[in-house]
Amino acid sequence: MLNEIVFLLCAAVTLVGAVAAMMLRNLVHCALCAAGAFAGLAAIYLQLDAEFVGFAQILIYVGAIAILIVFAVLLTQGGDIQPTTASTSPSWWMGLPVGALVVACLIGSIMASPRLLRLPTQNVHAPVKQIGERLMNQFVMPLETVGLLLTAALLGAVVIGLREPRKSESNAP
């Protein structure tokens, strides 16, 4: 009973946060609501006995990614929105139905399968020690690759984000 209420609560937080993130006019508010959504998701992960993932979610998504988005918003002057420009794209009336369609399809497929109505297994443990062992033994390749990827991303972001010298800016088309 309690389980379900907790679940519904977290789900509501997540969904409200997501909707708010997509609908608000002020981009900073959007970013913060997105962080809220991420937090809600982290709670759900915790409920699902995936503690490590849940904390990793908070650390990375809320702690890094949301902040990053705020920075980007500030750098692109999205904070002070002019009231004359529209905040929605010219073809938003086509986008919403597509989203609805996708949701409908997914929910339809979920509801169509009775096996998905099963209950969870009991006594699930996901100790960090085991996660570490798995990472180092079975998933060492992906681990190293991800490390490489992160390095490349870091470098790329730095390069792209570098401010170009003055004289080549005037030559740019």
Add this chain to the structure above:
Amino acid sequence: MTTPLANYLILAALLFGIGLAGALARRSAVLVLIGLELMLNAANLNFIAFWRFSPHPEMLTGLMFVLFSIAIAAAEVALGLALVIAIYRHRRTAQLDRFDSLKG
């Protein structure tokens, strides 16, 4: 634990749809990226849910996948935002419908 699997999946689906609709309907590039993140998160939730409800959870497969997914999402967001900033410097705007020079 009495909530069935379907609930989590429906939640993930709703999250995905919200993220998609937002990415399609808003003008700002940053908001599209936020929508993208929401979609990714929905997928992560799917994985965790299925891991939790799998017959052999001690394999930790879903978990591993999600960890990597989070890492990759982080890298992708960083790069995407760097690109948006670079474009903003060029064009003085972050509105997605202005960037159509790659049209056929």
Add this chain to the structure above:
Amino acid sequence: MESILKYLWLIPTAPLLAAGVGALLPRRLRRLSAGLAIGAISISFLLSCAAFLATLHSGRATSNFRWFDFGTTSVQLGWVLDPLGAIMAVMVSFVSLLIFIYSLGYMAREENFTRFFCFLALFAAAMLGLVLANSLLLFFMCWELVGLASYLLIGFWFQKPSAAAAAKKAFIVTRIGDLGFLVGMLLLYAKTGTLLFYDNGNGCLDPTAAAGLVASTAIALLIFCGAVGKSGQIPLHVWLPDAMEGPTPVSALIHAATMVAAGVFLIARVYPLMTPDALQVVTWVGALTAVFAASIAVAQNDIKRILAYSTVSQLGYMMMGLGAGGIAVGMFHLMTHAFFKALLFLGAGSVIHGCHEEQDIRKMGGLRTRLPVTFATYAVGMMALCGVPLFFSGFWSKDAILDAAHHWSGSQVPFYLGLCGAFLTAFYMTRQVCRVFFGKPTTAEAEHAHESPPVMTIPLVILAALAVLAGFFGTPAWPWFQNYLEGGRAGFDLSNLMNEHQLPVMLLSTLLVTAAIVWSGWIYGRAAARPARETDPLEVAQPTIFAWLQNKFYVDEFYDATVVRLTVAFAKFSDWLDRVFLGGLIKAVCVLALVLAWLDRAMDEAVVNESFDAGAETVRASGRSVSRLQNGQVQRYLRIIGVAFCGLLILLLWGST
């Protein structure tokens, strides 16, 4: 006999080689070309004499060789050595030799001296080949070569339009006769399978033991056609008078002594093939020709033309002799005629040369004192032609013909025609001699005429001697010639002269000749002091008849209106056919090809190009329309991905149900 037979082929070949070398010589090597020709003909003469001597003892020998094969049969050619051929070879080579020497003087100022001697040598080679041929095919080939040489020599001064026309006329008219000759030859070949004359019993003239002589009137008459053309019998006589356009030595050699005699020789050669019916035709044609030509000669004013018509007339006599009396009679007159006619022509040439190229007898006169040697020899020739008795060869030979005609079984009319002809001959010859040599000169050229150089007068003297002496070989008292040709021994018997068969005829002809000479001499000799332009006394007496005679009985005009006009019309029609009809057909084909090409191009442009362009345009248009999908809007792409994802999901989950 065998030794000379081996070298018989040299007789025609020597002058042929001289002609061949002469054709390559440049114009300035005059002495070399003349020397080659005269040397070659001398060799031929000596060999002919040797051949003649060989035939005095034995009869006939042949030397045949194979020319080419076709299928199982082969075509054979050959040389024959018999009395007929030998005596002709001697005569031809001797007269040719004398005329070649004469030409040295006559053509001395001619620019194309080398070409003249080359053609003369060619002619001599062909004539000698004709005389010695054992095959009708080889005979025909030499016959045509002789015609070619005649054409080349008549048209020697080809820049003159009249000479070129005369050469063409000669060639074409003789061609008409040769057509008959060729057909007759083909029929003969079909009948006998061989064209050799004598071939150890297999030749077409050999009497075959089993089937007898192969004689056919059709073949004989067809072969006679060739003789009609070549020897100028009516109706194909028209070319001979025009042939006087050639130089005088040519007229003497070809159109008096040798080539025109080839027709007579042909009939003599193929005599075994002539049926009595054919011989009747020959006699009649000969007799008519004799009178016809002699009457025309009475009214002519060109010195050479009178002699040309005289030749036609005498050839008629020869044919009459062949038809009525046989080979020997005709051939004897041929021999004597060769000598005295050549003499007359060469004398005429001397006169023309002396009068500075004047040929009209009305513009001469009194040349007796100015050209003495020419006059003396010309007088001898004239008397021989007229048939003045006893000392002149013409008398004996013409008398033999008249005698044969008188005793002919067919009809007496040829005999009377022959007598008329003899009368007319004497008449016109006296007229000519009076006008040319007697009386006073009528023009300044005649006044200052000069005698010819010895190179020209010596042949005249030699021929004059022969004109007298040759007759003695065929008199009835000693018929050596007749017996030589026909076999048998000739005995000298003066009493034959007083033979009742022959004496009346001889006396009659003598009477006629004397009457003619006296009458003509009275008309023309008395009035010889008249000026040149005055009309002929005969013309005054009988203007219409004279006009007819002077215009050659309008035969040329008649031919022109009928045959020539027909041929020209046919030629015009053929030209029209070729140009308009066939040409039009070809043009139509061309137009069709052009139309097809145009159609092809139009189709290529309209259909193929257009379809390709349309295809390419379609591709481009579709590409253009598809590329509109890519508008650079990222959200559109994402939308499409979402829709596609839904579609895939639906397909996967509910598509299989």
